[in-house]
Amino acid sequence: MAQTSRLRLPPREELLYRVLLILGIILGLVIAALPFLWMAVSSLGTAGMVIRIGFTWDMFNPLNWSLEPYVVAWKMASISKYIRTTTIYAVAVTVLATTTSSLAGYVFGRLRFPARDFLFGLVLATMMIPGSVTFLPLFILMLRLPLLGGNDIFGAGGHGLYNSYAGLILPNVVSASSIFLFRQFFRTLPKDLEDAARIDGCSEPMIWLRVIMPLSGPVVTVVALFQFQGSWNAFVWPLVMSSSERLYTISVGMYSLAYGSGSLTSMAELFQSVLLAGSVMAVLPILFLFIAFQRQFVQGIALTGLK
């Protein structure tokens, strides 16, 4: 608070306050950042150096760094496959959920139709139902979808959408909180614009596409960023929905590596560094995204109150 620092204290106490403040900020920075730095440095250790010796100042000498754990992680430990799957999954979810949610947000925010408030109440109600309650029945539903994946009309015989991209993506094609966010934003836009478009014979989807969306860059960015970040890190749903490595997202893949169901256990010397290298690769895309869009991420939190 700029205003509190204008308080007049005796110079000695003022100085002490300043010093404590700076120490506090630095302590916070260390706590927040140290795990990342430690992870990055440990992942660059050559052949088990890290595991054998633990902490040495030599670790921070770039001459001792090696990318070997990254090469092993990328090639032998299937990280490249996981990153590919995660990218497909996250991009699909982001594009689909942003589109469907903004369409629904437009309708709920700007159009009048029977049962609007009831339907919007329903959308809001689904916001309080978390994935940890639904993932089990949802799994059964996807497994037993009629007429898909070898299932008959009663949903028996095959495996439905289990272990498929469709099964991974479908339950995430819409996000209730994004609908809410879009609706709140769209309600603030002036009505004249779309009325003009309507008089000119524009249909509703055209108004959404040509009038509303071009004015909504910031909110679209916020929603898309959080959709991407959420699906990039997704764990529970991909874990229960995939049975083959082909469909492992990076989090599921890293979990399976850590608990030895991958092909990595034989390389004990490198094991820890490879795991950490994989973790670094799981975090890097989000880190870049955050550096590029920090303002939008922070505004998004303030806007939605979501964590």
Add this chain to the structure above:
Amino acid sequence: MAVGPANRFQEFRAELRRSEVKWAYTLILPAVLPLLIFTVLPVLGAIGLSFTHFDAFSATMSWIGTGNYREAFDNELFRITIRNTLQFTVGFVPLSLAVGFSAAMLLNRRIRGISFLRGAYYLPVLTSTIAMGIAWMWLFQPQVGLVSLALKLFGVTPKDWLNSPFTAMPAVIGVAVWKAFGGTMLIYLAGLQGIPETYYDAAKVDGAGRWQLLRFITWPLLRPVTFYLFIIGMIDSLQVFDLVMIMTEGGPAFRTTTIVHQIYLNAFKFNQMGYASAMAVVLFVAIAVLTFFNWKFFSSSLEY
């Protein structure tokens, strides 16, 4: 009757209305239908399944009434699970609020590099829980991990933190707080920026010091934010899963297993879908109650 201009105008308006309603239903369909199928239906499914004995792979189902619920509440492991989840909540919620609030107080100022600092504090929130769980397992490594090395400086004997009954849960809570406090901080920061500066000016005229400003203005005015974060924190705590899966797998000896972890294990490792559904329903009820309190509070007292 001749069609006058007024009539044509009305026709045009009615036509617009019809088209508006038609499009409205069409355009919300791709959002509302998936929500019904993939969110509402599964909740009903969970309630239904919780009264059955169900094997998903052979698709055999038998009705056993409240058997799963009775089994759960008679079950020692379920009691341990509830106790663990509550322990996590009791540790995590106050700590993440306290750390988040402190961070917000530290960073609520206009200095150079402030957005970098806020970003750095917030970054753990955005990263993969599994990846950072792996990093933290390495930090908790008994001999050469940073936690052991740091505590050695204070004369604490290193131990296998994640495999010892008394340190596993505190370790998981610590990492969860590390991962969440940035979000709490941002919401507190937004709250702090909403407090009018005149309040502080008036108090300072009356001779209030820094501590008094915090105690009598900032903290009371942030009470709605604290309440909101408190409820959200509890809802998150009841669902903790990823961190437990990667760091401890519920161990040692069930010391860190949680409700969602037990739902997962019973459903996907022991093929006890009905029993797992009963636990999911219990979780759902708990979350619904908390959400209701939150909603009740904010619809009645949003004003300072």
